[in-house]
Amino acid sequence: MSLEDAEKYIGEAARFGIEWVWVGGGEPFLCRNLLPGIVRAAKKVVVPDIHVATNGYWAETPSMAIRELRLLKDAGVNIIGLSIDAFHQGHTPLDYVKSALTAAARVGFKRIGASGQFLSSLDFNISFNRVTENNLKLLEEEGYFGSVQVKREILRLSGRAADLLSPYLPTRSEEELKGAKCDVRWLPVESHGKLRAVEIDWEGNVTTCPGICIGNAKETSLSKILDEFDYRQHPILRILEDHGPHLLLQLAKRKGHTPVGTGYVDGCHMCFDARKYLMKFYPRQLRPVTCYIE
């Protein structure tokens, strides 16, 4: 995302009274030079909370971590969140996370968060969950969580997670998931009918749930997209909101989709499978493409 685009989006959203700006990814520190500019743009329109979520890969030592976080704090970031789980620790050593937590506490933020993603449920016995829980416990025992808000969350099965992780999980039949509805734990919205937040990616896609697009902020102003949004006019959201993912799967089947036959972990898994097939029929509403195909 260019800084110019980020400034434009924040400026256009300002009239809706933004409560927070969340900068996530991917990994936002990969665009390290862009972060202070985005934060300054948010401060200019008086956004109360500016939140950056990161895996901490940049925190090789405590002093490096302090330097990075001080720059962000000085720019205006007041909430920092760290992703800590088996999936992230496959790439970012736990020592880096320790450095980031130490630095965050020393620099001082309004809130420091840590989020660990679990598969299926917190007590589901699988190696991913054991690694995540062990790491969180270790950090707690070693005193890294003094002022940190720790959240243990259930991973949403969409995108790569649906393809790569669903084989590890118990499934249910389509019929058993007939009554599934959107799970608001995973949405930046109260419901698809009542937007509370949207995400905007580097291509300008404005999404509710990842991969479900309500407009492109590079082509149309964000305020126009939000003003004119009506889920009943959106061919995918209308089905999801009024009926749920089971009906979306029926639409995909009518258009030629053959479900894998091993069932689905939950409604979101079923929704993602249907959307992945439907994207060729709804290229403007089911975007970005990278949410479905790498």
Ligand code: SF4
């Ligand atoms: S059912 Fe689909 S749109 Fe609803 S929360 Fe799950 S993935 Fe998102």
